Structure formats: structure tokens, C-alpha cells
Amino acid sequence: MDNMVASNNTLTAYDKGPGRITAGPSGRKPRRRLSRRNIIVYGTLIVVALYYLLPLYVMIMTSLKGMPEIRVGNIFAPPLEITFEPWVKAWAEACTGLNCDGLxxxxxxxxxxxxxxxxxxxxxxxxxxxxxxxxxxxxxxxxxxxxxxxxxxxxxxxxxxxxxxxxxxxxxxxxxxxxxxxxxxxxxxxxxxxxxxxxxxxxxxxxxxxxxxxxxxxxxxxxxxxxxxxxxxxxxxxxxxxxxxxxxxxxxxxxxxxxxxxxxxxxxxxxxxxxxxxxxxxxxxxxxxxxxxxxxxxxxxxxxxxxxxxxxxx
Amino acid sequence: MTSVSVRDLSLNFGAVTVLDKLNLDIDHGEFLVLLGSSGCGKSTLLNCIAGLLDVSDGQIFIKDRNVTWEEPKDRGIGMVFQSYALYPQMTVEKNLSFGLQVAKIPQPEIDKRVKRASEILQIQPLLKRKPSELSGGQRQRVAIGRALVRDVDVFLFDEPLSNLDAKLRSELRVEIKRLHQSLKNTMIYVTHDQIEALTLADRIAVMKSGVIQQLADPMTIYNAPENLFVAGFIGSPSMNFFRGAVEAKDGRSFVRVNDVAFDVTTYPAHTGLQPGQKVVLGLRPEHVKVDEAREGHEVHQAVVDIEEPMGADNLLWLRLAGQSMSVRIAGQRRYPPGSTVRLTFDMAVASIFDAVSENRL
The missing domain is CATH 1.10.3720.10 (MetI-like)
Structure with missing residues (x-):
């Protein structure tokens, strides 16, 4: 008999589900995006990524400039006039020793x-x-x-x-x-x-x-x-x-x-x-x-x- | 007619001896279970029979043919592994037919055998699936099918059910038994699970450190274990052991354990007991009667320590003679902890071992 009552109680408890929530913490725990932890983690990652990508950036920019523009000296500046001449030359015309058929x-x-x-x-x-x-x-x-x-x-x-x-x-x-x-x-x-x-x-x-x-x-x-x-x-x-x-x-x-x-x-x-x-x-x-x-x-x-x-x- | 015969088989890995002059004869159509805890050499023995391990010494005969140096495929065996060992990249059908294709058996014959095996094991709907799309039970069925299509006389099972959950295990256990009854092949089955051993086997070989401790039918193993190891290994919960000394009084024999003297006059071999001999008295939990005084049986009082209701059975842990013992009674009979019970023992089905040699008396 005790068992019967117990199972009845469980059933009604399930039925009433939504109305039973009281004040206080409930459901998913909220997390702040700009927490100290996130700033440190993402900040470090971004700095390291930039550190590794910067040389590549300089290389690509320089390879798209003509020699006069390079002589100006600002290696970080994007090319004012994009030219693919250096690429063609590197691939097909650059000289090593006697051969001049590039890379x-x-x-x-x-x-x-x-x-x-x-x-x-x-x-x-x-x-x-x-x-x-x-x-x-x-x-x-x-x-x-x-x-x-x-x-x-x-x-x-x-x-x-x-x-x-x-x-x-x-x-x-x-x-x-x-x-x-x-x-x-x-x-x-x-x-x-x-x-x-x-x-x-x-x-x-x-x-x-x-x-x-x-x-x-x-x-x-x-x-x-x-x-x-x-x-x-x-x-x-x-x-x-x-x-x-x-x-x-x-x-x-x-x-x-x-x-x-x-x-x-x-x-x-x-x-x-x-x-x-x-x-x-x-x-x-x-x-x-x-x-x-x-x-x-x-x-x-x-x-x-x-x-x-x-x-x-x- | 013997189907598999192992003669003086020895196996060493360097200085370590795993099997030492082991002998075993298995009759045609027999279901033999190799039972033991891990590391006892049971799987090693099976691998030797399969030809997956080279033996150091001795011979193996299958169907009266010496196969000691034969390759696994030439021994006329099929094998089922614990981890199923299905080829993951092949469909179920390919898994079943792979061995037959390697053996260059004609395609119509392959189709016939795959069809028959999948019918027997009821895996026809799964033939086009990959093993990763199957449940554990289905995978093991396919693994059994792979042995089945080989059309062999001897099946080797290496703990085939150990990776399955309890419910599936008992289902597949019944199925393996049914399979054996209909195919009548010789089956050698390695397990550490005593329930599988007792339910499936025609004979059980209980192994410990590479030596067969007892080779007998399940009921003999259960009721008349040859030594202390077998007695303790078989049965759940384990047999209750009482270490004591033999006493004789008024033409009756007793085993005295601390303050309790067990009357063992009804033990079949009690005449062989020497007064003063150190012995171990073994009593299975179900061989103890609680509050059912019987004519001619002495009564002992004990206090219930813990009660473990298991549905059909109820397990009582009692204190007697200064130690803990378990008693199995019907599930509806309840004894709360602290209650006093009156015990009677059926010594006709008890086991008595010599404390030194650990062998049955």
C-alpha cells in the first residue's frame, strides 16, 4: 500500500513539472564573454597568431610591389600598384648560374x-x-x-x-x-x-x-x-x-x-x-x-x- | 571417437612456462568449457588448438589427424573472438564470405553457405550493413556466422560473450546452446564466467596456472569439487569454508571450528577422516537450512549480519564460528539484520578437503 502511494506521488510530481520552479539559480549557468580568463586566452592566441602571420603578410605585400615602391622602405604598407611581374620572373625568368628559366x-x-x-x-x-x-x-x-x-x-x-x-x-x-x-x-x-x-x-x-x-x-x-x-x-x-x-x-x-x-x-x-x-x-x-x-x-x-x-x- | 586430442602439450615464452605437459581429449560433438580466471592459460590453450600459437612441445590432433604444425586454416576449425574481430571495412556479407573467397571456393557455393548461416543466426536483414552499424549482440552473431560458413567440425569460442551486457549475454548463451544442439559440432569454449560454463558445458575443465584442476560434467564440478580451488571458484556466492580439525566422539565424526563442532557423520567419506586431521569444511549457501529443524540434524544458532534480497532468492550473511558465512533462502523469507536464526546443515552434500593438500576427502 505504501508503494502505491509513493508511485502516485511521483506521477503527480511529473504532471506539475513547469509550475514547480522556485526563485534562485535554475537551468544553464550563465557565463560572461568578457571574463578575465577569456581575455587572457584569446588575447594570447591572437598575439601569437599575428606574430606568425606577420612575415607572411610582409612577403606577400612585397612580392606584389615593383622595385621602385620597395625602395620607399615601408615594408608593411600594401602595394599602391599591384604587379604580378615578380611572380612571373621568379617562376620562369630568374637566373641561377647559366640557366635563366626560373624556379x-x-x-x-x-x-x-x-x-x-x-x-x-x-x-x-x-x-x-x-x-x-x-x-x-x-x-x-x-x-x-x-x-x-x-x-x-x-x-x-x-x-x-x-x-x-x-x-x-x-x-x-x-x-x-x-x-x-x-x-x-x-x-x-x-x-x-x-x-x-x-x-x-x-x-x-x-x-x-x-x-x-x-x-x-x-x-x-x-x-x-x-x-x-x-x-x-x-x-x-x-x-x-x-x-x-x-x-x-x-x-x-x-x-x-x-x-x-x-x-x-x-x-x-x-x-x-x-x-x-x-x-x-x-x-x-x-x-x-x-x-x-x-x-x-x-x-x-x-x-x-x-x-x-x-x-x-x- | 575423439574430435580434438591434446597430448603432452607444453608452451614456454622464454623462461616462462604457460602450459606444461597438458593432456585433454574431447569427444566428437562434445561441448567443452575451459574455465578459469584470467592468466590461467585457458585462452593460450585455445590459441594453440587453433594454430595461432606455436607449441613448444607435444601434439594436437583434430579428427585423428596430427595438426601440430598445420596452419590455422588447414585445421578444420572456426573461431569466435571476444572483441568480435569483424573486418570493419567490409559488409556483414563480405565478413562471412571473406574466408571462403580466400580459399577460392566457387561463388554459388559461397552464396549458399552465407545464406544458410545467416538464416540459422537470423542475420539476413543485416547482410548489407557494416559492422559499425550493428549492435554488440548482432556483431557477435555475425562473428559466429563467420565460423559457421567455414563448415568445420570444431568451433572455438574465446570468451565470446564477455563484451556484451548481462541481458544480451544470457540471450546469446541460450542461442549458442541451441546452435550446438542442432549442429552437433565439437565446441571448445573459453570463459571466466562460471554461469556460462555450468549452463553450456557437457564437461568443464577448470584451469589454474596452466594446469587442469578438474575435468568433469558441470554437476560433478559443482557438487563434488576435486580440490579447494575448484570449490571456491565455482558457485556464487562462494562456498563457505570452515577451517578446523577432525574430532571423533561416540562413533560420530565432527569438524571443530573454534567453538562450533559440525557433525559430519553423514558425509559420505567420513570414515576416512582421521581424528586431529586439519581439514576445510565446505558448505554451499543453498545447502544450509534456516529455521527448518530436521530429524537427526544438529541445530546451530547464528545472528543475521546483512540481508541481500535478490528477488527469487534472499541471501543472508551470518556470523558462525567466529566467521562470516552466506546462506541462500527463498526470496519471500525475510530476516532483518540482528535476528537470530537456527541453522541445520546437510552434510551429505558438503565437501571436506584436507587443509594441507587441499584435495577432496
Whole structure:
């Protein structure tokens, strides 16, 4: 009987819902927009963002001015007369040494270096990582340790031995040689990346595939690969930006006609003959940096979408 | 006819021995449950049978064929995993047919088997969906289906219900049992859940640190546990244990625990008890009668400490012989804390273990 009364009370309480609210705090807690906390947080962020964006602003403005306007000296002022002349010159006419065909040659060299290096290094490293994570073969730990230690040896130590090795292979000074070097130097960090990612996938999935009769390559292509889009995008960002921005290997291991864009940029900007064409230099620099920038914007979004789509979850 | 036979199986990881000369024979069509707490080697044993782990020593036979060195796919097994392990990028249909396609089975045959499995498990409406669009119960059904389409003689289950909530678990438990009754395959089922073990198994192998403690049918395991570990592991709440010493008086045998002497003359093996022997007396909560004095049974008084009503049952926690014990009575019989109850014990169904060897007497 007591129970009956209790449940009746609850029912009526629900019925009367709206009228029961009394004076005092109720509902969502109000927050002030201009609180001290918000001012500090957003203030700091805005200052830092400006600090990073200011150089880019100056570069773009300068690259759109003609030389007479630059000589006036106000680097922050927007151009009075917009001209795309410096961009055209940087791309197609600027001289490095004897060649006067601008950055375009370096751009295509860089493309021919970056694309194969990225594809080959990611393909090999992902298989490495998969084998190390899922097929624990004899000596796997030792192999992995050696690979990781390799990542900590300074590049400078290895430059001359690599020159000799490439010479003996007959690919010194060619794009092929540089692609081989980039592929090898990307191996430790990429293998680590892929191994850790594959090790994080549920082990039972791998076991289920083995019971289903799938072998090494079938599991890799049919099970692991489709689940690993995010890590492939991460690896691609790392490789494309790393290889595109490389200067040292490009200048050491190739001949002038194969110089990548970064080396050519340096040669244009640092040329000592004639007047310093600041507008051309700025345009050339932006052009060189454009590729990594685009990669970040495009694939960064893809990356986030990959995770959000639950591609990782089993 | 044996379906699966494990002979002198040993497995070491470096210096750590997980399984040591383990022997196990499973009959054709038998439902065998490997039961134990985590780390007891039950999943390891299952993985060895599946061929997912290489054994260090010993042999494994499936259908009288030595499969010790065979690949998992060649052993004639299907396996269901705790985390379902469905391929996330494939539809349910693809999940079911993947193994068959790898084995290059002709498409009409694949379609036939997928159709049959999905009918048995009632997952036809789900065939075009991705695993992420399924509930836990549906996912595990698909995982069972993946074993089903392989048309194998031996099913291996690795804690298949542990990721499900209680209600689904009991539903799927019934379904697995129904499946076994209709298919009559050999099933080896790993779990740490004693209810699953007791309800499903033809025989249970209770394991502890890589050793099978007892291998018997569920009722034997429950009523006549071979040692203290099995007795304590099976049953919820656990069996009540009283450590004491044997006394003999007037042709009757007693186990004395502090100030209480339990008359164990009706215990089937009481003649084997030596006076002065240190023993552990085990009493299941439901083998104690409360306020039902019976002819020839001695009566003990105890005070109710805590009452746990569970609907159908009512669990009383009492103090007796200086320790806490649990008693299970019918749900409608209520005893508020502090009330005094009169207990009688049915020693014919009790268990007595040697305190040193911990084996049943």
C-alpha cells in the first residue's frame, strides 16, 4: 500500500513539472564573454597568431610591389600598384648560374624527387611496420632496435659514405640516387610510425584473418590497409614536407641540372650579381613553400575526417 | 571417437612456462568449457588448438589427424573472438564470405553457405550493413556466422560473450546452446564466467596456472569439487569454508571450528577422516537450512549480519564460528539484520578437503 502511494506521488510530481520552479539559480549557468580568463586566452592566441602571420603578410605585400615602391622602405604598407611581374620572373625568368628559366626547373625536379620517394618509402615502411607488429619473426626486436638507432645517427656522418656508395652504384648525381637516399632516410621514423599503428589495431582481427586462411599479403592488403588511411596520410604529410624542404641531400647528391626547388631558391636569393630583387625573392620563396602548405591544408582535413569517420575503430 | 586430442602439450615464452605437459581429449560433438580466471592459460590453450600459437612441445590432433604444425586454416576449425574481430571495412556479407573467397571456393557455393548461416543466426536483414552499424549482440552473431560458413567440425569460442551486457549475454548463451544442439559440432569454449560454463558445458575443465584442476560434467564440478580451488571458484556466492580439525566422539565424526563442532557423520567419506586431521569444511549457501529443524540434524544458532534480497532468492550473511558465512533462502523469507536464526546443515552434500593438500576427502 505504501508503494502505491509513493508511485502516485511521483506521477503527480511529473504532471506539475513547469509550475514547480522556485526563485534562485535554475537551468544553464550563465557565463560572461568578457571574463578575465577569456581575455587572457584569446588575447594570447591572437598575439601569437599575428606574430606568425606577420612575415607572411610582409612577403606577400612585397612580392606584389615593383622595385621602385620597395625602395620607399615601408615594408608593411600594401602595394599602391599591384604587379604580378615578380611572380612571373621568379617562376620562369630568374637566373641561377647559366640557366635563366626560373624556379620552374627546380619545381619539376622536386616533384620528380618527392613523388617516388614518398610512395616507395611509405610502401616499404608500412610493410616493415606490419611485419614487425603482427608477424613476430625471430630477430624482429633486434632488427627494430637497429632501425631506430639508425634514426639517431647524425646525417653529416653518413654523407660521404653515401656519396661513395651511390658512385659505386652508378647513380651519384642523378635523381634516382637522391630518391634512394630519401627512401632510406625515411625508413626508421616511418617504420616506427606504422609498427605502432598496426600494433594498436586489435590483435584478434589479425587472428581472425589467419583462421580465415589469409596469408601475409592478403591480410596486409585486404584487412590492414583499408583500416589504416589516417596513418598513411600522416606518413604522407611527413614525407612530402620533409623531402620537399630538404636542402642538404639535394645539394650534395645531385648535379645542378637536377637541383631541387629549395637549392634553386637559395641560389636565386643569394646571387650576388646585380641588384637584390626583393619582390622576386619573396615570390620565389612563397612559391617554394606553397607545396607543403597545400599538403597540410588538403590532407590535414582528410586526416581529421578519417578519424572522425571511425576508420580506426573495430 | 575423439574430435580434438591434446597430448603432452607444453608452451614456454622464454623462461616462462604457460602450459606444461597438458593432456585433454574431447569427444566428437562434445561441448567443452575451459574455465578459469584470467592468466590461467585457458585462452593460450585455445590459441594453440587453433594454430595461432606455436607449441613448444607435444601434439594436437583434430579428427585423428596430427595438426601440430598445420596452419590455422588447414585445421578444420572456426573461431569466435571476444572483441568480435569483424573486418570493419567490409559488409556483414563480405565478413562471412571473406574466408571462403580466400580459399577460392566457387561463388554459388559461397552464396549458399552465407545464406544458410545467416538464416540459422537470423542475420539476413543485416547482410548489407557494416559492422559499425550493428549492435554488440548482432556483431557477435555475425562473428559466429563467420565460423559457421567455414563448415568445420570444431568451433572455438574465446570468451565470446564477455563484451556484451548481462541481458544480451544470457540471450546469446541460450542461442549458442541451441546452435550446438542442432549442429552437433565439437565446441571448445573459453570463459571466466562460471554461469556460462555450468549452463553450456557437457564437461568443464577448470584451469589454474596452466594446469587442469578438474575435468568433469558441470554437476560433478559443482557438487563434488576435486580440490579447494575448484570449490571456491565455482558457485556464487562462494562456498563457505570452515577451517578446523577432525574430532571423533561416540562413533560420530565432527569438524571443530573454534567453538562450533559440525557433525559430519553423514558425509559420505567420513570414515576416512582421521581424528586431529586439519581439514576445510565446505558448505554451499543453498545447502544450509534456516529455521527448518530436521530429524537427526544438529541445530546451530547464528545472528543475521546483512540481508541481500535478490528477488527469487534472499541471501543472508551470518556470523558462525567466529566467521562470516552466506546462506541462500527463498526470496519471500525475510530476516532483518540482528535476528537470530537456527541453522541445520546437510552434510551429505558438503565437501571436506584436507587443509594441507587441499584435495577432496
Amino acid at each position: 620552374s626547373r627546380g619545381f619539376w625536379n622536386s616533384v620528380r624527387i618527392t613523388i617516388p620517394s614518398t610512395i616507395i618509402s611509405i610502401a616499404v615502411a608500412s610493410v616493415n611496420g606490419y611485419a614487425l607488429a603482427n608477424w613476430r619473426f625471430k630477430g624482429a626486436e633486434l632488427f627494430f632496435t637497429i632501425l631506430i638507432v639508425g634514426a639517431f645517427i647524425p646525417y653529416q656522418v653518413m654523407i660521404y659514405p653515401i656519396v661513395i656508395v651511390l658512385r659505386e652504384m652508378g647513380v651519384y648525381g642523378t635523381l634516382t640516387g637522391l630518391v634512394i637516399v630519401h627512401t632510406i632516410f625515411g625508413m626508421p621514423i616511418l617504420t616506427l610510425l606504422f609498427r605502432n599503428y598496426f600494433a594498436g589495431l586489435p590483435e584478434e582481427l589479425f587472428k581472425a584473418a589467419r583462421v580465415d586462411g589469409a596469408g601475409f599479403w592478403t591480410i596486409y592488403f585486404k584487412i590492414m590497409l583499408p583500416m589504416s588511411l589516417p596513418i598513411f596520410v600522416v606518413a604522407m604529410i611527413l614525407q612530402v614536407t620533409g623531402i620537399w624542404n630538404d636542402f642538404l641531400f639535394g645539394v650534395v647528391f645531385t648535379r645542378p641540372e637536377y637541383y631541387p626547388m629549395t637549392v634553386q631558391l637559395n641560389n636565386i636569393v643569394n646571387s650576388v650579381q646585380g641588384v637584390k630583387e626583393y619582390n622576386v625573392n619573396m615570390a620565389a620563396t612563397i612559391l617554394t613553400g606553397a607545396v607543403p602548405l597545400v599538403v597540410y591544408f588538403v590532407s590535414g582535413r582528410l586526416f581529421v575526417r578519417g578519424i572522425a569517420a571511425g576508420a580506426v575503430k573495430g
